[in-house]
Amino acid sequence: MNEIKRFETEQVKLYLQDALEGMAMLPDQSFDLAIVDPPYGASTKAVWKLEQGHNLPGFGGQWDIASHTWDEISGIESFQFTLLWLTELKRLVKPTGSIWIHSTYHNSGWVNVACQLLELEIINEVVWYKRNAFPNLSGRRLTASHETILWVHTGNGKREYYFNYEQVKAKTFPSDSLKKPGKQLRTVWDIPNNKKREELAFGKHPTQKPLRLSSRLLFISAQKNGRLLVPFVGSGTEIIAGLRSGMECTGFETEIEYFDLACRRIKEEMSQLQPMLLPGLFSSK
Template identity: 55%
Template structure:
């Protein structure tokens, strides 16, 4: 298996080519199936008075399935993910109320163990535009393992208690990490420099998952790599990565982000060498 690569391919095809028990970590941000329902995202093109900003609709062909299609899709990709994940590995899955129930049920049908259900609280959540329901201010994250008689998954308990989490107002220093995370969805400038994805996740939450459940040198796979945030987070933490993405536009963004990070790393090494020679 070639490492440190993002492949412009449907993950359903790509994962089928991989051997059993070959990856240490999977971070999956599957389609939420929102396009059909006319959900909204932040944009600078359409002004909606009284709605707190400029918004337009997310309409993506890969995010528009019937209920039966989405259920079958979820069974297919999770079956492959379970097969390629090592017994010592973990899988993190993002979702919202639109799709996380289906994912939870499929995990149980496949005997994938759900270790924890994490609530990612987003204090800067987008408002409900119609004014007919509460503002959706969280996403759900399922932390899972392969399943089986033994619980062999890796967990860095020391990091979970004593890591640097000053960006999370709910994490108390020296205390066990809880299942509600207060992590801003705002991205740093460098995360959006080459473009963005409608459901792009901030690096800080991805790095938390990676450090909790993998070691340096491990292999992280992301079936829906989008703009490459999972791969970039893995790279910056010394993990290997493999990503699949069907849209060439997002593959291009991801490649540019990773190339930029590589150049910065080389420059930092060069600067360190020069300082050492002074």
């Protein structure tokens, strides 16, 4: 059997491996938090025929059309896949913890039904409003400018999940026009989708989440020294946010390009967080 490529330190364990296979090896209730950014099944094979001299404000050059093999999943296959990873997360996340699940209309129905079938209580459904969303190129639909995030817990009939309520209420999120200091955080979040230069320094992932979004999930629900599980790592955004919150992080990614990108980002992050501990800590194979 081939050895699985991995990146392991005390704080981070990252595997180039299918999340279902990897999670199956982990013990029950070994995590305090999970952030899930799964394939949405939003890939399109459409070919855009843009006229010369098109006039899309702010989009003068080439851009990536959202078509990725790892995202080509739909219908009942998408539902089955959702049920499989959610069943593992129900087993792995403690009743005092939380699961955050990203989605769009392509998979949000499946995620919601799967939570209900597995008797995972939905705490909130958050709408992430992307004020700088990519324009609709076909002119046949509205411009998609939001994603849905479900906040779920595994407590069986009890609400024991950790919620950093007072500090969330007191906080100002500078980019968010909808959050006022001293007021409860609502379920619509105005968070621009652009990434800072440092987030793209080691390469780009086509569906990379902005760090400020992942950091907010952790600010709401993470306990320092807890353990974070990220089944679909991509470029490692959620792991970086987890490290900044003092969590131990475990993740899986199947594409070597993104696995390597995440490793580079994480190494840089750790060199910033713990310069004295860096030499000898990494056993990246």
